Amino acid sequence: MTDTRSTPAVTPARKAEILSEALPYIKRFFDKTIVIKYGGNAMTDPHLKECFAHDVVLLKLVGLNPVVVHGGGPQIESLLARVGKKGEFIQGMRVTDAETMELVEMVLGGQVNKEIVNLINQAGGKAVGLTGKDASFIRAKRLRMQKLDAPMGDLIDIGQVGEITSIDPSLISFLDKGDFIPVIAPIGVGEDGETYNINADVVAGKLAEILKAEKLMLLTNTPGVLDKSGKLLTGLTPAEIDGLVADGTLSGGMLPKIGSALDAARNGVKSVHIIDGRVEHCLLLEILTDHGVGTMIKSA
Ligand SMILES: Nc1ncnc2c1ncn2[C@@H]1O[C@H](COP(=O)(O)OP(=O)(O)O)[C@@H](O)[C@H]1O
Numbered sequence: 001m002t003d004t005r006s007t008p009a010v011t012p013a014r015k016a017e018i019l020s021e022a023l024p025y026i027k028r029f030f031d032k033t034i035v036i037k038y039g040g041n042a043m044t045d046p047h048l049k050e051c052f053a054h055d056v057v058l059l060k061l062v063g064l065n066p067v068v069v070h071g072g073g074p075q076i077e078s079l080l081a082r083v084g085k086k087g088e089f090i091q092g093m094r095v096t097d098a099e100t101m102e103l104v105e106m107v108l109g110g111q112v113n114k115e116i117v118n119l120i121n122q123a124g125g126k127a128v129g130l131t132g133k134d135a136s137f138i139r140a141k142r143l144r145m146q147k148l149d150a151p152m153g154d155l156i157d158i159g160q161v162g163e164i165t166s167i168d169p170s171l172i173s174f175l176d177k178g179d180f181i182p183v184i185a186p187i188g189v190g191e192d193g194e195t196y197n198i199n200a201d202v203v204a205g206k207l208a209e210i211l212k213a214e215k216l217m218l219l220t221n222t223p224g225v226l227d228k229s230g231k232l233l234t235g236l237t238p239a240e241i242d243g244l245v246a247d248g249t250l251s252g253g254m255l256p257k258i259g260s261a262l263d264a265a266r267n268g269v270k271s272v273h274i275i276d277g278r279v280e281h282c283l284l285l286e287i288l289t290d291h292g293v294g295t296m297i298k299s300a
């Protein structure tokens with residue numbers, strides 16, 4: 001059977017040319033850390049999942065240090081539905097009671113984490129799955145959330161949702177140096193061993209800051225950040241983001257994503273992108289070629 005994905009007329013010479021175009025990027029990013037957030041919504045198609053794993057392995061083998069943080073929102077929803085529960089979100093954060101927390105940990109720390117680890121290993125990498133509980137490397141406390149439509153300081157409690165208090169980078173650095181690819185589920189641990197559910201974009205952003213990453217790439221299921229008419233915004237400044245939040249153009253899961261992206265850009269991560277995880281090889285396109293595939297978040 002013919003594989004229609006490999007039929008475009010790319011001559012061998014053009015293939016070689018494309019490969020050699022990656023050289024300046026490989027040189028520039030050699031030994032640099034790239035934090036990749038793999039969103040639950042971009043994680044549904046089997047072929048795309050294989051492409052993602054393949055790209056991560058390729059980045060590692062050419063000398064970059066990819067660190068994967070994954071979500072799993074849709075996967076959590078389907079387990080909740082099986083036990084007759086429905087997820088509730090406030091400003092993109094899941095309200096997390098004790099039972100939900102148990103299920104979230106099963107899905108993120110178990111099913112989704114091990115699936116990604118396995119895919120990367122099948123593609124020839126050496127992935128190691130972790131949650132923030134491993135070596136207690138992501139410490140958290142209970143989040144008190146500021147509602148956008150409430151007076152400043154009017155904070156609400158949404159259950160076992162964590163706010164990161166610290167990240168110890170040593171475990172991740174150790175894995176990077178040892179040729180391993182860390183794959184991190186967004187779960188934190190409290191002072192007394194409590195388990196916290198943390199939005200994956202928030203973990204990815206903070207980790208990118210702490211690791212002094214060269215790039216933070218947030219893969220999602222839209223072309224990037226869209227304006228009110230659905231057009232892609234290829235670059236965004238903090239002032240433009242404030243405007244989009246205030247007029248309601250950004251909502252739901254895009255709120256924690258943009259907040260984390262902006263924090264990372266302001267705190268030393270050199271380039272921050274929200275990109276379309278449904279585009280085949282989006283990581284290679286964004287990192288090793290001139291073709292941007294989403295929205296770049298600027299620090300000023
Ligand atoms: N202005 C916007 N541009 C793009 N997506 C938006 C916007 N506002 C809200 N969204 C929503 O944010 C979603 C991405 O966040 P989320 O569902 O948390 O995805 P992920 O699982 O990739 O983190 C999009 O699928 C879209 O429904």
Ligand SMILES: CC(=O)N[C@@H](CCC(=O)OP(=O)(O)O)C(=O)O
Nearest residue numbers: 040071072073093094198199200
């Ligand atoms: C507090 C909170 O909202 N946690 C998220 C963690 C998973 C996640 O962020 O998944 P996506 O990246 O696929 O959205 C949740 O429970 O859904």
